[in-house]
Every structure is written in C-alpha cells, then in structure tokens.
Amino acid sequence: MTRPLAVVSGGTRGIGLALSDRLVKLGHRVVAFYHSDAEAAGLAADRLGLHVMRVDVADADAVARAAETVLAEHGAPRVLVNNAGLNVDRPFLEMSLDDWRRVVDTNLSGVFHLCRALVPAMLDSDDDGGGVVVNVGATTGIRPRRNGVNYCASKAGVLHLTKCLALELAPRVRVNCLIPGLIETDEVVARLDLDDPDSRAAALAEIPQRRIGTPEDVADALEFLVGSGSAYLTGQKIIVDGGQFMW
Template sequence: MTNRIALVTGAASGIGAAVATRLAADGASVALLARRRDRLEKVAAQITESGGTALVVPADVSAPESVAAAAAVVHKEFGDVDLLVNNAGLMRVVPFADGPLDDWRRAIDVNLTGVVNVTHAFLPALKRSAATRTTDLINVSSLAGERINPGMAVYGASKAAVSHLTRTLRAELAPEGIRVTDLEPGMIDATELADTFPAELRSMVDDLRAGLPAVPVAEVADLIAYVVTRPRDVNLPHLVIQPSKEI
C-alpha cells in the first residue's frame, strides 16, 4: 500500500473508520470524508499517532458542490486518488407507511446519490491513476439489497441500486484498468447504525446479536485490504461478508 492514495467516505465511525485506519497502517495516504469534522479529527489523530498519514475532509456526500470541493482539496494535498471506498450510509428502519418522506429521501440521497456524486467527482483522478498504477473502486453495499427485510424497504432498495450501479461501473471501467468491487456486508458490528433504530427494534437486534455475533468492523477492513493488494490484473468483483451462522 505504500505510495497509494485512498479516499474513504463515511470515515468518521464504524466500517469507514476501520477501513481508513487499516489502509493507513498498511502505508497508504488516506483522505477521510464525512460530515462531522470532530469525529474525523479523532480518527485522523489515531492514524497519525500510529505513524500514518491522514487528511480530514469534511463534506456531505449528498451535495455535489460539497463533494467537488472535497475532491479539489484531496487533489491539492495528495494528488490523484487511486483507491476510492464509497462507504457512507444511512439506515432508517421503520415500516414504510410510518416513515416520513423526508427520511426516505435522505436515505436515498446518502446511500445511492452519495455514491454517484463521489464516484463522478473522483473518476477523473481514478482514470489518470489507472494509466500507471493499481487503481480500485470499492462500493460498500449490503445484503439488505438482496433480502426482504420488513422495515428496511428504502434502505434495501438503495443498496440494491448501489450493487447494480457497481456491476455496471465495472463493465464500463474495467477496460480502463480500474478494478471495481461490490462488497455486501451482512450483520456487522457497526453499533452507530443500530443507534438509529426504534427502541423495540434495538432490543430485538441486541437479542439477535447475543446468539449470532456480528462481524467486527476490523474484519471488513481486513477484507478490503486484501482486495486492494491483489496483483494489478486480478479483480474480485463481488464479495459478501457475514457471520458464519447468518442465513
């Protein structure tokens, strides 16, 4: 990973923070993108204290102008990104009929439109990088995009769209040397997502986790680190990570 330049969205916590920390530990220069500067600065401090290189880039993935400004900052400080991990996500679990439309729009704006905005903004850099070095685009989707989960209609639909977008991007970008991976996690120990659940659902999730331990976020980071360190002519297009006993 030495000399690689990575951007990780949703890097303030959970999977994103774990991935950013792992990539930096392996030698990459990592730009951390999320809305909350204070959270990003804590992650960046942990990285730099361990000898890594991190850049804090506060931005809202749902806002094209915010993402464009972030892309300019990253290019100025680091140069062309050759590893993009689209991880930012928002999970709202509630029956469809009970969910305010504003909640559904926000989920789609972050989960799907955010991937479109970030990928579009950084694609020129990825293409330039691919001309001379290994280049990766990884989109963190979800098994919820393949399964029927009551209360997760919009979240699942947005993640299904991310997976389809990723497959199509691979068809378009593979000839240019950009490796594209669709990563679909199952039950992951990203506690901040569960914090948004209704109280009765949090209790159910806690009970489920007691009998079916969730995958630690460090394992997701380890998998991504494996994917992006394969030989340049090897691509892992579709991966699922979930607890061994999760059906």
C-alpha cells in the same frame, strides 16, 4: 516514493474508521470524509494521521469542491472507498418523501457523485496498478427487511451501480462491492438492542460462525480487494457475514 492515496467517505467512525485504519497500515495516505461528527473526525485524524474533510456526499456540488481540493493537494487517488451511509427507518406507509430522498441521496447518489468527481483522475493516473473503487453495500440490498424500503432500495442500487461501473471502467479501474453482514458497531448495537442477552442470542443463532462480526473482519476483505491478489476481480460482491445468508 510517494505513498498511494486513498479516499474514504464515512471514514472516521464505525466500519469506515476500521477501513481507514487498515489503508493507513497498508501504506496509504488517507483522506477521510465525514458528515457531522467533528469530534470523532478529530480523534481519528490525531490517532491515525488521516486528512479529514467535512463533506455531505448527497450534495453533488460539495463533493465536486472537495474532489478539487483533494486532487490539488494530494493528487489522484489509487483507492476510493464509498462507505458513507444513512439509515432512517419507517414503515413504508409512514415514510415521508424527505425520509426517502435523504437516504437514497446519501447511500446511492453519494456513490455516483464521488465516482464522477474522482474516477476521471484515477483513469488518467500513471499508476501502473490502476485504480480500485470499493463500494460498501449491505445485506439488505439483496434480502429486504421491514421498515427500510429506502435503505434497502438504495443499497440494491449500489450493488448494480458497482456492476455498471465495473463494465465501463475496465480494465483501468476495478470496481467491487463489499457487503458487511451483522457487524458490531455502536450504531448496530443500539439499533438491534444487542446489549440485551436475548437479542444477542437470537442474532447469534442465525450466524453459522456463531459470532457477530467486527469492523476488522470487514477491513480484512477490503485489504484483499485493494491488493494485487484480487487483480482479476471486478464487478463482484464480497459478503462478510459469517455465513448468515450464503447468497
């Protein structure tokens, strides 16, 4: 029997790499899209056996071409994980139009482009279990922060896009939003200065579980969302944050 296919955007580094890894371990063939870090993509392909493709998800035409290749070479996906994301932080009064567009086009429009390109094939698939879309959001899509109006707005949009898609694609395709809290990746450590003991202690003081999350914690939630145990779950948000926000 052919293993089911999963497509993961931003699937070769950080949280995305952990999501790709978990899907491989669950028996999926994984096509992972990446934007710029070819070295990381090559390492991920070698280590996990991923099929990697360079795709700018903000570019609708590039996404359409990539989707055509995926469908022709691998068939319809059972799982689509929209994880690609971009942070460009500035105070609102200093934020340029380019800062706004780059982040919104990647984080929000990228989800739209990939769903538009791949969901029709998921709907037409003869997979008895139907398809699953998991959109990776952010806690700042619910509670705002300073200097991130573009990022916060884009992730709030992802959450509502998830709900709209869940309504329109049911019952054949389930759509949910996976929302990581503070997760220890290289990017987060650098951006929040978590190598500094005082900064780390301040972060830990806000988390009831008293630890910073790992990419594997997020992958655990993904495993639930793509499995049969969540068959009656759609249009929902799953927050993996150690109790930091409790929304």
